[in-house]
Amino acid sequence: MSVTHSLPHQRDRGSALGHRPWWRRAFSxxxxxxxxxxxxxxxxxxxxxxxxxxxxxxxxxxGFFAVRGQTAGAAFLAFLALVAIVDLVxxxxxxxxxxx
Numbered sequence: 001m002s003v004t005h006s007l008p009h010q011r012d013r014g015s016a017l018g019h020r021p022w023w024r025r026a027f028s029x030x031x032x033x034x035x036x037x038x039x040x041x042x043x044x045x046x047x048x049x050x051x052x053x054x055x056x057x058x059x060x061x062x063g064f065f066a067v068r069g070q071t072a073g074a075a076f077l078a079f080l081a082l083v084a085i086v087d088l089v090x091x092x093x094x095x096x097x098x099x100x
Contacts, residue, residue, distance in 0.1 A: 042098065048091050055084035 062077035 042095075044091055044095050044098070048088065048095075051084045051087040051091060055081050055088065058084060 058077045058081035062074045062081060065071075065074035065077060
């Protein structure tokens with residue numbers, strides 16, 4: 001009697017689960033692409049939301065710092081709010097260029 005006699009028979013290549021290992025089947029989305037995931041979409045929407053959040057956050061806290069008389073903090077946050085505005089403009093231009 002051999003040592004491996006007590007082990008169950010392994011599945012063959014023609015089984016119902018296919019030839020890919022279980023971890024590739026478990027995390028696939030049904031696509032035949034490598035990894036099984038659909039192609040990625042643009043991240044402009046997420047970037048726009050984050051820039052808008054940064055604009056509101058920096059604008060509100062710049063106002064709080066200005067009211068309290070802390071001009072250095074207010075100026076820094078106002079600069080970051082300006083950067084967020086520029087980022088929103090750039091994002092909008094790229095979205096328009098992408099849809100054309």
